[in-house]
Amino acid sequence: MPSTLDPRPRPLDHLAERGKAGAPALVLRGGTLNHEDLRTRVGKLAAWLTDRADKGDRIASWAAKGEATCLLPLACARAGLVHVPVNPLLKRMQVAHIMTDSGAVLLVANRARLGSLADGDLPPGCACVAEEDLWAQVEQCDPLGPSDHDPGDLAAILYTSGSTGQPKGVMLSHGNMWLGAVSVAHYLDLASDDVTLGVLPLSFDYGQNQLLSTWYAGGCVVPLDYLMPKDVVKACSRHGVTTLAAVPPLWVQLVEIDWPEDAARRMRRLTNSGGALTEGLVRSLRQLFPKARLFPMYGLTEAFRSTYLDPALVDSHPTSMGKAIPFAEILVIDDDGNVAADDAEGELVHAGPLVAQGYWQDAERTAERFRPAPRASQYGGTAVWSGDRVRRAADGLLYFVGRRDAMIKSAGNRISPQEVEDAAVATGLVAEAVAVGLPDERLGHAVSLAVRPLAGFDLETFRKALAAALPNFMLPRTVRAYAELPRNPNGKLDRNALAAEMAA
Structure with missing residues (x-):
């Protein structure tokens, strides 16, 4: 990766232009797309979408990991549309809420999922395309080239549960997602010869960033919907995986399995979010993957990601959340609105260009969470007030204390x-x-x-x-x-x- 960070946001679809033409980009069940294939397929899918939607329309996907779900984030961005990825684990009631709330004009899903929907579950006029029929239509299109969209334009709506009520849609711009990819690629030190195993849902910001940060670095992604933890181990061995992201419950299962020596040896980095690692789990991971760097992380869908712990500090500070990721400003604010003293508890507040644009069509909840940055902020503007209680030690490392709400x-x-x-x-x-x-x-x-x-x-x-x-x-x-x-x-x-x- 370049030694300096470029803080200038780009249209999100430009991520498809980063890799070398012949290098692998996406490993699918039916074959591997190289980076030239990625560019062509994103362009064709974008052209197909422009014939079916107007700029700013929402396009939803509700399917397992495959070519459509992996390429739609960039194809929608190129076409000037807004991608709404729906977690494939959700059932009809939750999907109907997301479809109606987002006002999606098109849903891409497999036939079985489409067949599970009832009258009234989709917005009026919303079209449906079965994933099985999609690419025969897309192949007839001439590809669109890279866009010149404003990086401030809306690119995606990611639905996330709140402590009360139905899931709410977090609005992410091209710039939010582009800079998120740049940030992660840099602090993980991803390279063009890296292979990322994508085990997390693509409806999560963490899961989607597995694609985006890897492609920013010119690397390759192997998406995987696993049934058993052993499937993850087999995929790591088969594809020479160098980067694995997971949540603590999966790590607990993975450390209980015998790993082939070559799979464990090739692993360069492990990343964790979605909950804190215990000290015992950290020790187990370090023993199983002695050559891999372990990156504990903390994130908010409303601001993508906030902190990571330098792998060099994992053994000595295993319970720390670390410090701010590139492009993030993290402040600990006390109840009087001031920066909390060292080791004093306060609310984690995230400012900077990774802060999302608010909640889709929900001004009331947006005003609760997205508020003016604290007086001490260098970025200013709007910040995300997380509701999470943390403390900052004298060395600058952050530690999680607890949540204010009932999530x-x-x-x-x-x-x-x-x-x-x-x-x-x-x-x-x-x-x-x-x-x-x-x-x-x-x-x-x-x-x-x-x-x-x-x-x-x-x-x-x-x-x-x-x-x-x-x-x-x-x-x-x-x-x-x-x-x-x-x-x-x-x-x-x-x-x-x-x-x-x-x-x-």
Whole structure:
């Protein structure tokens, strides 16, 4: 990588122009695309999209990792459209909300997923294209060349759960995503001979950046939808993977598997986000991959990513979040709005060009999270006030203290308690429900549910109804019935009391 960072944002689709023509760029089940193929295929897909949508329209994808889901971020950007990637684990209720909220004009998904949708799930006039039929149409198009779009134009809407209500769409510009790719490629020191295994969902900013930062460096991505952790190990061995990103629950499983010596030896870097690594897990990873550099990271979808810990400090400071990534300004602000003193707790505030443009069509929640930067900010402008409590040591390293809201983070997924609670009440079997996250060694937190049943409640029937409404990662591990749920002095359901009781 170049020794200096270029802070100038570009149109996102220019990432397709970075690699050498004959070098591998994307390994698919049906073959490998080199970087020249990547440019051509992105251009053809962009041309196909311009015949079906107007500038600024939203294009949604709801499919497993494949050529369409990997290329749509750049193809939509080239066509002046806005990509809305939908997590393939989500079910009809969540997908219908995202489609309606975003007002997407086109949905690309496989036939089975399209067949699961009902009347009214899609916005009026939204067209559907089966992934299986897509490329026969795209091949007939002449490719569009690189765009000259304003880097401030909207490029993607990524839906993320909040502590209350339905998922909200985070608006990311071309510049947000371009500079995110530049930043990560630099601090990971990615190179053109690197091979990244893409195991994280492409609907996550962390998962999507696996593509973008690798292509910025001219490297190659191997997207993988794995069923078992052993599939990850096999893919690393088969493809000579040098870069692996995961969340703590997957790392726990991966360190319990016997790795071929060549696969472990070729690994250059490991990156973690979606929850903190325990000291024991850090030691296990260091033992299994002695030549790989380990990068613990902390991020916010609203600002892409905030901090990383220098691998040289992992052994001596295994619980630290590290310091700001390139292009990010991270401040710890006390309750009076001032920079907190060393080792004093405060709110993590992220300023700078990685800050997103707010929440799609949600001015109220945008105003809560996206507020003027603190007085001490060098960037100024709008900052993301995370709600996370952290402290900064005298050496500048940051440490996570806790969340201010009730968000549950399980297996790297952000889960809205209210979304689980709404689904529980919608079954018609319970009158009230409270979802909490309880500490879990493998998941980080496991979803637990307290309910006040209605007459005729049956636990097995209730669980089946939840499974039909929620994706697997949202399903509660435990369900506890109460004749009356505890309330605080204001008459509200007492989430903290329930969490303490259920954890006992």
